[in-house]
Each structure stands twice: as structure tokens, then as C-alpha cells.
Amino acid sequence: MTHHKPRSVIKRVYVPTQVQDLPNGERLTVPGHYVPDHPRVPSADDADS
Template identity: 75%
Template structure:
């Protein structure tokens, strides 16, 4: 049986907004953003060069 290639590959992942509590009591909001790559694809341990 032949292996099929995936129809789509996740190229970026959205990281939702976060709120950090600073030591002086203030709160800092970090807006949501996209990051390249996907940890499951790169850390899966499978050899994709075949």
C-alpha cells in the first residue's frame, strides 16, 4: 500500500493572550501572536526525509 502525503501542514500556531503579575503589583498583558512551526511535527522523532 502506498503512503499518502498530508493535504495540509500546520505552519504556524496561535499563542493566546497572557497576563503576567509583576513583582510590584502591576499586571502586564501580552497580546496573542503567531509562532512559526509546530512542536509536534518537529519533536515527533520521525524521519521525514524519506
């Protein structure tokens, strides 16, 4: 049996820059940033019931 190297795992996710139009006519710019990888939240499809 051969042993394979583990594949790379995504450690963080990049959130792109967002621009929001505020009610008073100004524009709010949220710069892009990285967020750490969160533990997976089980969905309804993953339930064992």
C-alpha cells in the first residue's frame, strides 16, 4: 500500500472588498480581508436521522 502526502487544506478565506450605499447618499467601503476557517456547521442534509 502506498502512502500519499495529505492535500493542502484551506486555512482562511478571503472576503472581497464591499461597497455599500448608505441612506444619506454616502458610500461605505469595507476593505477586503481574510477570515479564519470556521469549523464546519452540519447542515440538514448531514443529519443521521
